[in-house]
Amino acid sequence: MTDIETVHPTDPFDPQALNAAEGLDPVDPRYVHVLRATTALNLIPLAIGASLFDALLIRSIGGPYGLITGLAWLAAIIMIVNFPARRMQRWGYRIGEGQLRVARGWLFRTDTIVPFVRVQHIDVGQGPVERWFGLSHLIVHTSGTHNSTVTLPGLPADLAAAMRETIRRHIQTDFA
Numbered sequence: 291m292t293d294i295e296t297v298h299p300t301d302p303f304d305p306q307a308l309n310a311a312e313g314l315d316p317v318d319p320r321y322v323h324v325l326r327a328t329t330a331l332n333l334i335p336l337a338i339g340a341s342l343f344d345a346l347l348i349r350s351i352g353g354p355y356g357l358i359t360g361l362a363w364l365a366a367i368i369m370i371v372n373f374p375a376r377r378m379q380r381w382g383y384r385i386g387e388g389q390l391r392v393a394r395g396w397l398f399r400t401d402t403i404v405p406f407v408r409v410q411h412i413d414v415g416q417g418p419v420e421r422w423f424g425l426s427h428l429i430v431h432t433s434g435t436h437n438s439t440v441t442l443p444g445l446p447a448d449l450a451a452a453m454r455e456t457i458r459r460h461i462q463t464d465f466a
Contacts, residue, residue: 312401314382314393320423321381321444325374327419333366383442385453388460390430392442402440406460408432414450426450430457 340362348355376396384391393401413429420426420443427443428450445453
């Protein structure tokens with residue numbers, strides 16, 4: 291394998307190859323279930339609203355009843371099943387010597403490196419869906435205004451706490 295293949299994956303559409311080429315660790319696979327649940331909680335009310343619109347308005351004007359309902363539920367199901375898995379695969383992180391690197395996205399890729407010396411404080415958060423799957427998210431607050439908060443979701447709760455302690459120790463060491 292040449293140096294060029296090491297830096298750039300052969301398939302730009304393969305998120306695992308992209309994260310592996312960049313030396314990033316993936317988020318926990320259970321994170322896809324968290325994304326599916328939150329996507330469902332957001333899309334199902336919209337699909338119900340489309341069904342009500344279809345039932346009340348389309349029937350009253352004599353249109354083809356069921357078309358909007360079917361399309362809304364089909365779109366919701368496709369988005370709930372397909373998009374969270376793709377989104378989860380686009381996250382990667384690496385905690386290294388004196389810094390945390392978080393990368394996400396595919397079309398619009400964001401790669402953030404947070405030096406520990408810039409960290410103001412660290413939070414470990416857990417929503418109800420994350421708690422159900424035993425996951426947490428790490429929130430790193432840095433000095434500055436632009437992009438001063440970096441969030442890393444999809445971490446096992448014990449790993450998020452350990453990462454928080456690692457960063458905290460570095461902060462204490464840097465200021466001691």
